[in-house]
Amino acid sequence: MADSRPIAAIVAIGNEILSGKIHETNANFLVQELRELGLPLKGIFTIPDELPVLKTFFAFLQPRYDVIFSIGGVGPTHDDVTFAGIAQALGLRLVRNEEFATSLKTFYRDQVNDYILKMADLPAGAELIRDPFLNIPVVRVSNIYILPGDPTIFKKKFLAIKERFRQPPFALKKIYTSLEEGDIAAPMAEAERRFPGVAIGSYPRYDHAEYKVLVTIEGKDRAQVERAYQFLYETFPRAGILRTE
Amino acid sequence: MADSRPIAAIVAIGNEILSGKIHETNANFLVQELRELGLPLKGIFTIPDELPVLKTFFAFLQPRYDVIFSIGGVGPTHDDVTFAGIAQALGLRLVRNEEFATSLKTFYRDQVNDYILKMADLPAGAELIRDPFLNIPVVRVSNIYILPGDPTIFKKKFLAIKERFRQPPFALKKIYTSLEEGDIAAPMAEAERRFPGVAIGSYPRYDHAEYKVLVTIEGKDRAQVERAYQFLYETFPRAGILRTE
Numbered sequence: 199m200a201d202s203r204p205i206a207a208i209v210a211i212g213n214e215i216l217s218g219k220i221h222e223t224n225a226n227f228l229v230q231e232l233r234e235l236g237l238p239l240k241g242i243f244t245i246p247d248e249l250p251v252l253k254t255f256f257a258f259l260q261p262r263y264d265v266i267f268s269i270g271g272v273g274p275t276h277d278d279v280t281f282a283g284i285a286q287a288l289g290l291r292l293v294r295n296e297e298f299a300t301s302l303k304t305f306y307r308d309q310v311n312d313y314i315l316k317m318a319d320l321p322a323g324a325e326l327i328r329d330p331f332l333n334i335p336v337v338r339v340s341n342i343y344i345l346p347g348d349p350t351i352f353k354k355k356f357l358a359i360k361e362r363f364r365q366p367p368f369a370l371k372k373i374y375t376s377l378e379e380g381d382i383a384a385p386m387a388e389a390e391r392r393f394p395g396v397a398i399g400s401y402p403r404y405d406h407a408e409y410k411v412l413v414t415i416e417g418k419d420r421a422q423v424e425r426a427y428q429f430l431y432e433t434f435p436r437a438g439i440l441r442t443e
Numbered sequence: 444m445a446d447s448r449p450i451a452a453i454v455a456i457g458n459e460i461l462s463g464k465i466h467e468t469n470a471n472f473l474v475q476e477l478r479e480l481g482l483p484l485k486g487i488f489t490i491p492d493e494l495p496v497l498k499t500f501f502a503f504l505q506p507r508y509d510v511i512f513s514i515g516g517v518g519p520t521h522d523d524v525t526f527a528g529i530a531q532a533l534g535l536r537l538v539r540n541e542e543f544a545t546s547l548k549t550f551y552r553d554q555v556n557d558y559i560l561k562m563a564d565l566p567a568g569a570e571l572i573r574d575p576f577l578n579i580p581v582v583r584v585s586n587i588y589i590l591p592g593d594p595t596i597f598k599k600k601f602l603a604i605k606e607r608f609r610q611p612p613f614a615l616k617k618i619y620t621s622l623e624e625g626d627i628a629a630p631m632a633e634a635e636r637r638f639p640g641v642a643i644g645s646y647p648r649y650d651h652a653e654y655k656v657l658v659t660i661e662g663k664d665r666a667q668v669e670r671a672y673q674f675l676y677e678t679f680p681r682a683g684i685l686r687t688e
Contacts, residue, residue, distance in 0.1 A: 214646055216485060217477040219659065232461040239459060239653040240496070251485070256504060274625045275645045276632040307623070313628035350650050380519045380551070383558035387521040400520045401459055406592050410476065414464065 203365050203418070204264030205243040206232055211256065211270040211280055212347055215244050224269050224345075224352045231356065234366035237265065247271045252283020260287060260340065264360045265363065267356075270347030272337075274313040284339055285321035295320045329358035368385065369423040370416045371428060374409040377438035382411065385433040393426040395419055409440050448610050451477055452486040454500065456516040456525055457592055460489050463563065469514050469590075476601065481610035492516045497510030498529025504530060512601075515592030517582075519558040530566035537558065540565045550578045562682055574603040577652070578643045598617065599684065614668040615661045618672055618675060619654040622683035627656065630678040637673040654685050 207332060208228055214220040232239045245251050247270070259266060282320065285292045298317035304311050304321050328336040336355050337344045345355050375382065379402050385438035386398050396417040413430060417423045431439065453473055459465040470487050477484045485508065486502070490496050498500045504511060516525035530537045544563035548555050573582040581600050582589045590600050620627065624647050631643050641662040647655060658675060676684065 208472065213644055214659075216474065216487065217483075217661075218474045219644075220646060221471070224639050227463070229463040238462075240491055242461065242487075244487040246485055273645075275628045275648065276635055277644060289527045309623055309625055309627050314625040319594070348647060350649055378554055380559040382555055390446065390521055397458070399458055399464075399519075399522060400595060404595055414459075416462075 203236070203238055205240045205422045206237050206265040206267065206363075207243065207259060207263040207269045208239065209238045209259065209266060210242065210347075211252065211268065212244075213277070216246055223349055224347065227353065228267060228269075228356065231360060234362070235360065235392065237362050238368055239365045242350045245431055247277045247279055248261055249279045249286070252279060253286040256284050256342070260342065263339060265401055266342045268342055268344045269344075269352060271342060272317060272346050274317055276433040278317075278427030280344060281320055281337075284344070285352075286341060288321060290321040290323065290339070293322050293380070295324060296323075297326055298337070301334045302325075310359060324440045327359055331358050342416050366418070369420040370414060370417065371423055371427040372415075372443040373413040373427070373434070374440045374442070375411050375413065375434060375438045376409060376440055377434065379411055381438070382413065382430075382434055385430055387413075387439075389426050389429050392429065393417075393422055395410070396422055398426065399428075449483070449511040449610075450485045451482050451512065452477045452488065452504060452508040452513065453512045454504065454686070455487065455489040455514045455592075456492050456497065457489075458522070461491055466489075468594055469592065472594075473512060473514075473601065476605060477608070478591055480608050481612055482608045490560065492522045492524055494524045494531070496529055497524060498531040500672050501529050501532030501587070502676065506586065509586060511587045513585060513587050513589045514597060515590075517562060517589060517591050519562055523562075525589060526562075526565055526582075528571040529587060529589070533566060533585060534549075535568065535584070537564045538562055538567050540569060540571070542571060543569075544580070546571075546579045548636065572604055574632040576603050585621055593607055593671055611663070613661065614661045615659060615673040616668055617660075617688040618658040618679070619685045619687070620658065620679060620683045621654060621685055622680065624656055626673075626683070627658065630675055633678075634671050634674050637665055637674065638662075641671040643671065 208225050210222055210225050215222040239258045241403045245255050271278050282292055296320050299315055304317055306314050320341045325338040336359050345352050379400055389398050399414040415423055415427045447460050453471050455467055460467040490500050515522050515587050516677050527537055540563050544560055547559055547563055566584045570583040573580045581604050590597050644659040646657045660668055660672045
């Protein structure tokens, strides 16, 4: 699908997600936010908070996406190694950011100790994104926006920076059918060929009484999406079309 | 953490998950199942059903995990490219598997057409795992178990093969505290050093009235886990320990 919008990925970090101790909700929240912003999400990667793993994955993922949201692993304990992992992946040194340290001191006051201040050891060249609603700024390193895993603070931080990611709106049409996927595979393949820039999706529901297959037609160019929709609407067996959106 | 158990990863495939059209539930189900089986899960990767992306990721992931569960993208439509992606990633040809085609013919009967039979084009050397409860076998290619995305069929297929992944049980202790992470970072780091093979985790809950930080102590060796737990229990400020499990 031809699409010139930037593409995004989410990296969620934490053994607690992978071991099932904690049900991850941040990524699901972000999926809906990015959809609303029109920023295409092309990958969600959940990995353990292990330094060699973070190094390997950030090195692999960083050049492949325009924007990466990293979630988790930025606290003061031994298993918070996200900044170190990103630094190693990008070949950057980890250096004490005095401006960030000052924010931590202001926020944590008499709780500040060496472990708290360790959170200010950031990859060299990190940008601090300040916002009136944030006690502690969001950290950006290259194309990676680094957010904490605590759901409340995560949301607050993402919402403070979200508007910088907004894209032009794109068009979506839906056809709900009582047809089998095998019966509509040919026209859908044909529509993909005929209408470049339009993505055709088909989503069967075997457990669902209301419809059998939902077909989605999606793209930046509203007229082209409309043409692909018309083509499918006219090509599918009419009796099998339940409703459209 | 020293741990000789095999490690697993999940690859969930589908634009519909990334675009937020469908809320993915299979991976969450599998996280809990793998936990119960004692098979450590070390990555969850959600990627779009695009052939070059599947090729890139399966090539990257396949050598890094002992067991990979692939979910989705095995239906009859143009966007079902999981088998092709895995074949390309592993340098295998895609060949019609006659035994699998026979299962499809038996199951789909008069609905069988070329698009349905395309589902039997499998990477060369694929193993078919049969089970009395399954109409259509599970496909394994190398260390990759390939499962469908429909939640009902996915569960049925995974449950049919799950016992082959069961591992010896491992030990877990928990300490719920009213302490700050910064206050217990030092003893936790010390426990990691003193007790090899034991994983110490700390999970702060800023929105939670009942406790502030949950500390988990986990490992294969029950006696070693117990020693690490005792060390932390005696090192943490006693007034900050709310309860243990």
